[in-house]
Amino acid sequence: AQKVTQAQTEISVVEKEDVTLDCVYETRDTTYYLFWYKQPPSGELVFLIRRNSFDEQNEISGRYSWNFQKSTSSFNFTITASQVVDSAVYFCARSSYGQNFVFGPGTRLSVLP
């Protein structure tokens, strides 16, 4: 199976620190898609971003940014100036046109006041 690895099981930071969540994926496909989801303590799963393999431009959305590097098969997620509301479990996922979604195990982020 083509795995998605999130090596950091848990991260703890103090508010206003920057934090990067790592995601490394395996794929044999030329075209594939990468995703990040957030699961706050309330339990719902929130879609954050989709990136396709054609587009290696980094993306920034407010305090969130994503760094996609095909050469290292990584799609890392950085939160700048973290806030307590960022505390959640974050899941990275991969799919391709004909290959179902594969989720990483998740990284639990705790942002302390």
Add this chain to the structure above:
Amino acid sequence: DSGVTQTPKHLITATGQRVTLRCSPRSGDLSVYWYQQSLDQGLQFLIQYYNGEERAKGNILERFSAQQFPDLHSELNLSSLELGDSALYFCASSGQTPYYNSPLHFGNGTRLTVT
């Protein structure tokens, strides 16, 4: 709001019983997925339907079954429940094709407690 509706939000039942979880996908989405998330665990893919037909099967137990109806809503049936079936069950929907290039949009989940 993802646009995916799951009912009920919470379900408490006894071992050996049978329950049905219901999901309405986002308007226009034809694919419905079911996932199981046990306590502090990741997301386990159970099954996918596309436009009424089973499309992909994951680690779904034989005691579990699902279907997608002509109006595209889906139901997940869990029978002969065991304590270990206690989990959060998510439904997700995506896209107008059976392919995996559109993001999944998740419902808020049904928390099942088996006592």
